[in-house]
Amino acid sequence: MLWTGGQEIDGGWVLARDGMVAEVGSGPPPKADEVIDAANCVAMPGLVNAHDHMYQWATRGYVPDGTLFEWLRALYPVWARIDADTVRVAARAAAARLLLSGCTLSTDHHYVFPHGKPGIFQALVEAVLELGLRFHPCRGSMSLGESKGGLPPDSVVEEEDPILIHTEAMIARYHDPKPGAMTRVAVAPCSPFSVTPQLMRASAELARKHGVRLHTHVAETIDEEHFCLETFGRRPVDLMEDLGWTGDDVWYAHGIHLSDGEVNLMAATSTGVAHCPSSNMRLGAGVCRVEDLLRAGARVGLGVDGSASNEDANIAMEAHQALLLARAHRASPTALDARTAWRLATKGGADCLGRDDCGTLEEGKCADIACFRVDDLAHVGIKDLLAGLALAPPARAETVVVNGRVVVRDGRLLTGDEDEIAREILATSERLATTD
Numbered sequence: 001m002l003w004t005g006g007q008e009i010d011g012g013w014v015l016a017r018d019g020m021v022a023e024v025g026s027g028p029p030p031k032a033d034e035v036i037d038a039a040n041c042v043a044m045p046g047l048v049n050a051h052d053h054m055y056q057w058a059t060r061g062y063v064p065d066g067t068l069f070e071w072l073r074a075l076y077p078v079w080a081r082i083d084a085d086t087v088r089v090a091a092r093a094a095a096a097r098l099l100l101s102g103c104t105l106s107t108d109h110h111y112v113f114p115h116g117k118p119g120i121f122q123a124l125v126e127a128v129l130e131l132g133l134r135f136h137p138c139r140g141s142m143s144l145g146e147s148k149g150g151l152p153p154d155s156v157v158e159e160e161d162p163i164l165i166h167t168e169a170m171i172a173r174y175h176d177p178k179p180g181a182m183t184r185v186a187v188a189p190c191s192p193f194s195v196t197p198q199l200m201r202a203s204a205e206l207a208r209k210h211g212v213r214l215h216t217h218v219a220e221t222i223d224e225e226h227f228c229l230e231t232f233g234r235r236p237v238d239l240m241e242d243l244g245w246t247g248d249d250v251w252y253a254h255g256i257h258l259s260d261g262e263v264n265l266m267a268a269t270s271t272g273v274a275h276c277p278s279s280n281m282r283l284g285a286g287v288c289r290v291e292d293l294l295r296a297g298a299r300v301g302l303g304v305d306g307s308a309s310n311e312d313a314n315i316a317m318e319a320h321q322a323l324l325l326a327r328a329h330r331a332s333p334t335a336l337d338a339r340t341a342w343r344l345a346t347k348g349g350a351d352c353l354g355r356d357d358c359g360t361l362e363e364g365k366c367a368d369i370a371c372f373r374v375d376d377l378a379h380v381g382i383k384d385l386l387a388g389l390a391l392a393p394p395a396r397a398e399t400v401v402v403n404g405r406v407v408v409r410d411g412r413l414l415t416g417d418e419d420e421i422a423r424e425i426l427a428t429s430e431r432l433a434t435t436d
């Protein structure tokens with residue numbers, strides 16, 4: 001069955017040419033140079049990951065029972081030891097897991113640049129592109145260290161002028177504004193408790209000068225709300241609005257602790273929200289008001305968040321978690337339905353990332369496709385396939401196509417050696433842990 005993001009077509013097919021969808025139909029398929037027979041699968045638009053920190057793959061399982069601030073305070077000193085090679089190895093692991101879960105477009109929010117460790121952002125971008133994932137890296141930043149009243153230690157924050165200069169250089173080097181682009185860069189100061197208001201404002205100006213998008217963490221925890229009220233006398237969203245951080249070129253991670261007025265503001269300003277249910281549950285952060293945001297007309301996508309607060313990177317799992325969490329939160333089985341959960345995982349994420357050429361399978365869109373088996377023991381015989389795929393824990397994707405290129409076949413990654421990636425990340429994780 002083919003789900004285009006709108007229609008469900010039994011016996012449907014997709015014809016791709018030059019990385020784009022040339023035609024979608026049903027019945028006998030047209031002739032093609034390469035044919036993928038996915039008769040035993042549900043094929044759908046490739047999943048979109050709207051929030052991540054790939055370097056965290058090297059620091060999974062730390063502070064398993066801590067709040068966000070406790071978890072961050074314990075991890076900042078470990079993260080202070082990362083370098084370009086750590087980030088390369090971790091990004092390969094995270095991107096491999098994303099591809100194997102059916103993700104075809106991912107962002108990454110990288111904000112840790114320890115002093116004297118060059119080439120981190122380049123290592124991230126090159127590692128992910130090498131595996132064949134469509135990629136929107138965010139040049140993140142932290143500038144409000146402990147000595148100035150922020151949460152992170154001074155050892156992991158940067159000076160503001162070099163941040164802006166490096167961000168501009170990375171936009172010049174990697175940002176491709178054209179339709180069908182494989183790489184786009186966004187500007188992403190980390191959070192209200194790790195960045196000064198001045199850097200937030202300067203980052204917005206820089207992004208708008210270059211026509212690139214803006215991303216940050218907002219309203220993730222009550223601790224953050226207290227920090228903003230005590231430090232700036234403003235709630236997090238009010239602060240962001242003051243600093244020019246609402247609009248259709250902005251998307252936030254989390255957006256949990258929003259008032260009714262703030263929910264309506266997200267919709268009225270077309271500011272996107274990346275809902276990260278696994279991370280929010282792991283850290284006990286709260287529950288995003290997905291149903292209210294959708295009813296208000298806001299853009300909502302899904303994110304895995306960093307794997308240090310998820311222990312995985314699987315967007316199909318986030319669709320599953322979002323579906324169940326919304327129902328538990330509202331004590332109602334109609335709070336969120338499976339098709340909406342899949343739309344959050346596809347077009348919702350593409351909307352957050354500003355990709356009107358991704359998120360659905362239609363003529364002229366990117367040929368990014370995920371196929372999930374439905375003839376195996378876990379799924380065979382399920383009456384409603386799309387509902388079954390969201391309600392049951394997800395399996396690996398069977399086939400994944402990015403930009404018209406097959407990158408996962410028979411549930412195996414074609415662009416990298418999974419065992420080698422696992423060996424490398426084990427060595428890297430142990431190295432970071434043993435110097436703890």
Ligand SMILES: [Zn+2]
Nearest residue numbers: 217253305306
């Ligand atoms: Zn995050």
